[in-house]
Amino acid sequence: MNRTTLSLIAGTTALAAVTGFAALSAPDAPDTDTAAKAAAQLPVERTSLLCPAPSTSDLAETSYTSFTPVTKGTGSGGKAELREAAEESADASADGEDKGKGKGKDDGKSGEDKPAKPVLTPKEPGKPVTGDSSGGDAPALVGTADGRFAPGWTVQETTEVAAGTGRGLQGVNCTAPDTDFWFPGASTDADRTDYVHLTNPDDSAAVVDIELYGKDGALKSAVGEGITVPPHSSEPVLLSTLTGERQTNLTVHVNVRSGRVGAAVQALDDKLGGDWLAASTDPSGSLVLPGIPEDATSVRLVAFTPGDADADLKVRLASPSGPITPAGHETVHVKGGMTTAVDLGDVTRGEAGSLVLTPTDRSVPVVAALRVVRGKGDKQETAFIPATRPVGTRATSADNSGKGSTLSLTAPGVAATVKVTASAGSEGGTPVSKTYTIKAGTTQDIEPPAPGGLKGTYALTVETVSGGPVYGARTLTASEGGVPAFTVQTLPDDRGTVAVPEADEDLSVLQK
Numbered sequence: 001m002n003r004t005t006l007s008l009i010a011g012t013t014a015l016a017a018v019t020g021f022a023a024l025s026a027p028d029a030p031d032t033d034t035a036a037k038a039a040a041q042l043p044v045e046r047t048s049l050l051c052p053a054p055s056t057s058d059l060a061e062t063s064y065t066s067f068t069p070v071t072k073g074t075g076s077g078g079k080a081e082l083r084e085a086a087e088e089s090a091d092a093s094a095d096g097e098d099k100g101k102g103k104g105k106d107d108g109k110s111g112e113d114k115p116a117k118p119v120l121t122p123k124e125p126g127k128p129v130t131g132d133s134s135g136g137d138a139p140a141l142v143g144t145a146d147g148r149f150a151p152g153w154t155v156q157e158t159t160e161v162a163a164g165t166g167r168g169l170q171g172v173n174c175t176a177p178d179t180d181f182w183f184p185g186a187s188t189d190a191d192r193t194d195y196v197h198l199t200n201p202d203d204s205a206a207v208v209d210i211e212l213y214g215k216d217g218a219l220k221s222a223v224g225e226g227i228t229v230p231p232h233s234s235e236p237v238l239l240s241t242l243t244g245e246r247q248t249n250l251t252v253h254v255n256v257r258s259g260r261v262g263a264a265v266q267a268l269d270d271k272l273g274g275d276w277l278a279a280s281t282d283p284s285g286s287l288v289l290p291g292i293p294e295d296a297t298s299v300r301l302v303a304f305t306p307g308d309a310d311a312d313l314k315v316r317l318a319s320p321s322g323p324i325t326p327a328g329h330e331t332v333h334v335k336g337g338m339t340t341a342v343d344l345g346d347v348t349r350g351e352a353g354s355l356v357l358t359p360t361d362r363s364v365p366v367v368a369a370l371r372v373v374r375g376k377g378d379k380q381e382t383a384f385i386p387a388t389r390p391v392g393t394r395a396t397s398a399d400n401s402g403k404g405s406t407l408s409l410t411a412p413g414v415a416a417t418v419k420v421t422a423s424a425g426s427e428g429g430t431p432v433s434k435t436y437t438i439k440a441g442t443t444q445d446i447e448p449p450a451p452g453g454l455k456g457t458y459a460l461t462v463e464t465v466s467g468g469p470v471y472g473a474r475t476l477t478a479s480e481g482g483v484p485a486f487t488v489q490t491l492p493d494d495r496g497t498v499a500v501p502e503a504d505e506d507l508s509v510l511q512k
Helices: 032-038 090-095
Strands: 016-018 039-043 046-051 060-067 080-084 118-120 129-134 141-146 154-161 168-173 180-186 192-200 206-214 227-229 233-238 250-258 262-269 273-277 287-292 296-304 311-319 322-324 331-334 340-345 353-359 367-374 381-386 394-400 405-411 416-422 428-430 432-438 442-446 452-455 458-467 471-480 483-490 497-501
Touching (some): 118 129, 118 141, 154 483, 168 471, 180 192, 180 367, 192 206, 227 233, 287 381, 287 405, 287 483, 311 442, 331 340, 353 405, 381 471, 405 432, 405 458, 432 442
Parallel strands (some): 273 381, 287 471
Antiparallel strands (some): 039 497, 080 118, 180 250, 192 233, 192 262, 206 250, 287 353, 296 340, 296 367, 311 322, 311 353, 394 458, 416 458, 471 483
């Protein structure tokens, strides 16, 4: 497929953060019906996206796809832009001192010395825009969208690495800036090279703490405290520089003291390829991890509970035919403050599935992720599936082609109906929609509909029509010298709308 080449950037993932909030609350517990009537769902007016630097490999080939769904209620104005972020050295990120480029650190204005030029600019909602880059010098990207381009804005970064550590297919959705991230599934093992990428979209510096938790609890690390991320810049932090301990399974906690950042973990393995590990959804008593491929040869569950209390979880696989209890892994015990890893083997046994974790007794907040391996011998490849939020009103997946894309949807509790829409192609094509019913307790793998007369890449939107919550993931596959390369991105609600009090209503009903 043809893509527009991005000059100088081969950047990383675009970071998407919704900033058009409307949140009011009430001190006297107002009548919920009154409060519901007083709020209308309106499109967000501004969104931010952050993409990490994609790769340091000279063999990397990276593609970017930007897409905004058509949303009712938006005006005709607005724009979306992705710009380069300054890249700091791994040494600088480890101790907060300037050992990299260092320019502008003293005045906190490093991002303002040279205004970055836009590198990817969508023309209209409903049609993807793509760009390419090559090599290992691509920077992180910082993006904003407003007006009609803001609701549901999605950017996908996909990188193919032909050989070396992390070879295979790596993909990540650019994420919204935030102040708290959990990454179960990271590692400082001898075969792993894991980086936490921190990207600051704002005009002032951010200060970040990185905490590591292994099988016996917190790992001591003085250099993980007080990491400074300058304005409009990105810093990769090599996990092995934060601790001298080799741990096969780690949970990484990124806590922002001041400001906000986008965060993602790049996990590269000498033997098993690599991929991006996105943050788990907020700690919760019940979790869903959707989209385990049917041909997965190895699945590892990594879980962590932030508190002091232990968690006991039921483990269920939502298969195409219904819920299944994996033999020998009916439950998992997670000790408070300690990372627990459970190898589930080929738990799917040739059928697609999603893992569902629920408390056996009292609910204890937990975060979790899966490390999934396809292939055998020296032809293995790795991807990660974090616990995720439901599809909700609408979820969006960019960078799909006529082949190599699989959409996985699960309804863990109640049956649900969803509408899947394939957008116009980036170079031409007509949108197509199709409706699917997902039975309760099942996972359904779907070969997504493709636009009529497709040219280029296209985006998918998934909308809940009726029924219980639906969770989703999209898998991209490619062939890399006989290696079954793949990457999985979950599909949480794109938060394209917010609740806004109607002007003719009494706002006090929503105040705290």
